[in-house]
Amino acid sequence: MSCKKFEKWILRSFDxxxxxxxxxxxxxxxxxxxxxxxxxxxxxxIIGLLHxxxxxxxxxxxxxxxxxxxxxRQSVPFWVSVKxxxxxxxxxxxxxxxxxxxxxxxxxxxxxxxxxxxxxxxxRNRNPLEETQLxxxxxxxxxNMMLIFSALExxxxxxxxxx
Amino acid sequence: MEEKDLVEQSKKxxxxxxxxxxxxxxxxxxxxxxxxxxxxxxxxxxxxEAFIRxxxxxxxxxxxxxxxxxxxxITINLIRDYMRKKERMPKLSIEEIKExxxxxxxxxxxxxxxxxxAERRAFVRRFIRTLPEKYQIIxxxxxxxxxxxxxxxxILKISPGTVDSRLHRARRMLRKQIEPYLRRRV
Numbered sequence: 001m002s003c004k005k006f007e008k009w010i011l012r013s014f015d016x017x018x019x020x021x022x023x024x025x026x027x028x029x030x031x032x033x034x035x036x037x038x039x040x041x042x043x044x045x046i047i048g049l050l051h052x053x054x055x056x057x058x059x060x061x062x063x064x065x066x067x068x069x070x071x072x073r074q075s076v077p078f079w080v081s082v083k084x085x086x087x088x089x090x091x092x093x094x095x096x097x098x099x100x101x102x103x104x105x106x107x108x109x110x111x112x113x114x115x116x117x118x119x120x121x122x123x124r125n126r127n128p129l130e131e132t133q134l135x136x137x138x139x140x141x142x143x144n145m146m147l148i149f150s151a152l153e154x155x156x157x158x159x160x161x162x163x
Numbered sequence: 164m165e166e167k168d169l170v171e172q173s174k175k176x177x178x179x180x181x182x183x184x185x186x187x188x189x190x191x192x193x194x195x196x197x198x199x200x201x202x203x204x205x206x207x208x209x210x211x212e213a214f215i216r217x218x219x220x221x222x223x224x225x226x227x228x229x230x231x232x233x234x235x236x237i238t239i240n241l242i243r244d245y246m247r248k249k250e251r252m253p254k255l256s257i258e259e260i261k262e263x264x265x266x267x268x269x270x271x272x273x274x275x276x277x278x279x280x281a282e283r284r285a286f287v288r289r290f291i292r293t294l295p296e297k298y299q300i301i302x303x304x305x306x307x308x309x310x311x312x313x314x315x316x317x318i319l320k321i322s323p324g325t326v327d328s329r330l331h332r333a334r335r336m337l338r339k340q341i342e343p344y345l346r347r348r349v
Contacts (some may be wrong), residue, residue, distance in 0.1 A: 011331050015305075015312070042338055042345050049280075049287040050306040058193040059207045063182055066214050073215065 001029070003036050010040045014047055170230050174221045185214055188231060191308065192238050198303045199242045201292065209245060213238040228317045235310070236318045239300060246296055290340050298333035305330055 009026045012018045018026065030037050059065075118128035127133070138146065164172070164180070166187075172180035192213050196206035216237050224233060288307075291299050304310045304318065305326075315326050338345075 007335070008331060011334055012327070015330075017312075017327070039338075042342065043334060045345060046287060046334070046338055046341060047306050049284045050291075050302065051309060055190040055194045056197060056203075058189055058210055059203070062189050062193075062207075062210075063185055066185060066211055067178070067182075069211060069215055070218055073219070 001025075003033060006030075006033070006036050007039060010036065010043060014043065166230055167226065170221065170224065170226070173218070174224075181218060184217075184230065188234055189214070191231075192234060195235065195238050195303060195308060196242055198288065198291075198307050199299060200245065201289075205245065209238065209241045213241055216241075229314075232314050232317045235304075235314070236320075239304075239318055242300070243296065286344075287337075287341060290337055293340065294333060294336055297329060298336060301326065301329045302333045302337065306334075 006026060006029050009018055009022060013023060013026060030040065115123065121128040121130075136143075164183070166184070169180045169184050173184060189210060193206055193210040196209035196213075197203065200206050200209070213234060217234050220237070224230070228236075291302055294302070300319070301315070304315050305312075310318070312323055312326055315321075316323055319326070321329075
């Protein structure tokens with residue numbers, strides 16, 4: 001096995017991530033390889049120096065300053081919140097209008113259709129031209145008479161007897 | 164009161180419960196930011212912002228991870244944001260580090276005499292800043308703050324295998340840069 005591989009093992013051994021068997025193999029190699037021994041010592045020195053010995057303290061009144069900042073952010077000025085919400089208000093209103101339109105189209109009751117007189121007669125399975133046909137079936141004098149009486153009933157003088 | 168209860172109380176608006184959480188984690192959060200930024204003012208700002216975000220994010224916190232892990236994730240994200248914004252600023256080059264304490268032989272001797280453990284530590288940490296961001300983060304979490312693999316997996320949302328390989332690469336890169344000085348003695 002190469003020294004490069006053992007270098008990995010050396011580093012893993014610092015993190016206790018080497019099983020017993022590998023640890024034993026590593027120790028055996030280290031006994032015979034001065035280069036890897038030296039490397040291990042160097043790594044040990046570096047990692048040892050990196051370990052935090054004593055934590056430094058942050059600046060004084062850490063909590064008091066933090067508390068003030070939190071309170072300041074909690075009381076956001078009105079115009080800032082309006083500005084913040086106005087950006088969201090546009091898409092929200094558009095979605096609302098869209099949903100409302102769809103709802104109206106889907107759930108509005110169907111408008112009752114008004115039928116014409118002819119359609120009503122057709123619906124009743126009667127000939128809409130029946131009355132007119134009756135008129136034409138009469139003799140000419142009778143037709144005139146019927147039109148006169150009809151005009152009188154409607155008080156309408158528009159209809160004139162057929163000559 | 165247990166941490167979970169403190170979180171639940173904080174969710175209900177109990178300031179005292181949240182204060183206790185802040186007291187517990189402020190040091191770690193601040194030092195995590197300090198380790199990456201090397202600037203007390205900025206680290207303090209990041210720590211404050213992390214707690215503010217945590218406070219307002221508490222209603223959405225469902226205890227899927229520990230509060231601390233969740234808070235570290237917020238902190239790491241803020242640090243990343245800061246580092247990306249800072250990219251326009253020149254990165255600390257290896258030459259700058261080389262120049263500083265080990266330039267002249269006299270200074271080397273002087274330094275060697277007065278060198279304390281803290282200085283050695285600071286020296287090694289300065290090299291971390293020359294590494295790419297993801298390697299800085301992994302070294303900060305694992306080797307400085309000694310977080311477990313499990314916690315790192317949750318904070319960075321990467322697999323244990325990735326943690327392993329990234330950490331391995333980061334340590335190798337760091338060693339390569341420090342190696343010449345280590346041979347002399349750090």
